[in-house]
Amino acid sequence: xxxxxxxxxxxxxxxxxxxxxxxxxxxxxxxxxxxxxxxxxxxxxxxxxxxxxxxxxxxxxxxxxxxxxxxxxxxxxxxxxxxxxxxxxxxxxxxxxxxxxxxxxxxxxxxxxxxxxxxxxxxxxxxxxxxxxxxxxxxxxxxxxxxxxxxxxxxxxxxxxxxxxxxxxxxxxxxxxxxxxxxxxx
Amino acid sequence: xxxxxxxxxxxxxxxxxxxxxxxxxxxxxxxxxxxxxxxxxxxxxxxxxxxxxxxxxxxxxxxxxxxxxxxxxxxxxxxxxxxxxxxxxxxxxxxxxxxxxxxxxxxxxxxxxxxxxxxxxxxxxxxxxxxxxxxxxxxxxxxxxxxxxxxxxxxxxxxxxxxxxxxxxxxxxxxxxxxxxxxxxxxxxxxxxxxxxxx
Numbered sequence: 001x002x003x004x005x006x007x008x009x010x011x012x013x014x015x016x017x018x019x020x021x022x023x024x025x026x027x028x029x030x031x032x033x034x035x036x037x038x039x040x041x042x043x044x045x046x047x048x049x050x051x052x053x054x055x056x057x058x059x060x061x062x063x064x065x066x067x068x069x070x071x072x073x074x075x076x077x078x079x080x081x082x083x084x085x086x087x088x089x090x091x092x093x094x095x096x097x098x099x100x101x102x103x104x105x106x107x108x109x110x111x112x113x114x115x116x117x118x119x120x121x122x123x124x125x126x127x128x129x130x131x132x133x134x135x136x137x138x139x140x141x142x143x144x145x146x147x148x149x150x151x152x153x154x155x156x157x158x159x160x161x162x163x164x165x166x167x168x169x170x171x172x173x174x175x176x177x178x179x180x181x182x183x184x185x186x
Numbered sequence: 187x188x189x190x191x192x193x194x195x196x197x198x199x200x201x202x203x204x205x206x207x208x209x210x211x212x213x214x215x216x217x218x219x220x221x222x223x224x225x226x227x228x229x230x231x232x233x234x235x236x237x238x239x240x241x242x243x244x245x246x247x248x249x250x251x252x253x254x255x256x257x258x259x260x261x262x263x264x265x266x267x268x269x270x271x272x273x274x275x276x277x278x279x280x281x282x283x284x285x286x287x288x289x290x291x292x293x294x295x296x297x298x299x300x301x302x303x304x305x306x307x308x309x310x311x312x313x314x315x316x317x318x319x320x321x322x323x324x325x326x327x328x329x330x331x332x333x334x335x336x337x338x339x340x341x342x343x344x345x346x347x348x349x350x351x352x353x354x355x356x357x358x359x360x361x362x363x364x365x366x367x368x369x370x371x372x373x374x375x376x377x378x379x380x381x382x383x384x385x
Contacts, residue, residue: 008375014328015371022336026356063325070301071190071293081191081293086285088262143262144278149269167356174361
């Protein structure tokens with residue numbers, strides 16, 4: 001998977017991993033009608049795929065997850081360390097690199113027609129669908145819950161995630177327009 | 187943010203190698219998941235707690251770190267009580283508690299650099315598949331180096347946007363941050379290539 005990773009790629013990957021950490025500094029937003037606050041975490045995942053492509057985006061988020069495992073408190077709320085990977089939400093976190101890769105791949109394949117709407121669709125497919133497809137079965141397995149119960153418990157976050165995908169889409173489109181020299185997906 | 191979760195000390199855990207601790211953690215996970223006994227899981231919790239305390243970190247900090255996981259586990263237990271079985275709930279929560287305590291103990295007693303070395307060592311067998319452990323090490327070091335810089339950049343942006351009343355607007359905060367980061371990436375990569383380090 002890491003076959004042709006150039007030095008430029010490594011710089012992009014490392015800096016985007018650091019950017020993901022900084023994005024977590026955005027405080028969780030409480031929107032009136034939603035019962036749970038929206039954290040910025042998966043926003044970084046969606047942006048990684050949207051802006052630097054499948055390979056670099058996936059590796060950047062993989063690097064981020066690795067940094068958390070090494071003992072850096074980079075998750076929302078200053079969480080981190082190995083304990084995160086042995087709790088109920090481990091599956092969600094481990095899905096992030098794959099989610100970024102999927103969003104990135106979809107974006108690369110459709111690069112010529114990208115706009116905010118497509119960014120939104122691909123962010124949902126990667127940053128929401130893939131995340132839950134991996135996170136929920138993992139949760140069910142380690143918490144000894146039925147798939148149905150695990151799904152029930154997780155659905156409460158979906159509206160917030162959809163809003164987040166919308167924000168990611170607008171950010172991605174704005175960045176894409178303002179930085180035409182950006183070496184994104186190729 | 188780059189102040190890691192490692193807490194310096196001289197406990198027996200601190201003196202063990204990172205590889206030993208991680209292996210022990212994995213063995214404990216396997217044991218807990220392959221053993222259906224609620225009693226085994228139940229009695230492993232105080233043992234794990236003792237290991238956790240043995241790291242020597244201040245008690246208050248140790249307990250504060252447990253608050254987040256405790257809430258999550260409470261939710262899991264509540265779910266079981268409402269929709270599932272009490273036995274399953276207790277087993278699941280006991281398992282989590284033990285593993286989270288042991289994993290936290292490993293993180294508290296192991297330097298980030300030790301963990302990074304362990305990762306590089308562990309990746310060596312993957313060379314034939316195209317993985318380059320040195321590049322991974324470089325990426326880790328670069329990212330760690332840049333986390334505080336980007337966080338600082340974020341603070342500047344937040345202050346500037348606060349002056350416009352936009353401090354709580356994720357677009358106003360993240361768009362400039364992303365653009366500046368990507369520019370920095372390009373500049374840094376250009377500089378490295380100009381020096382002929384590109385292979």
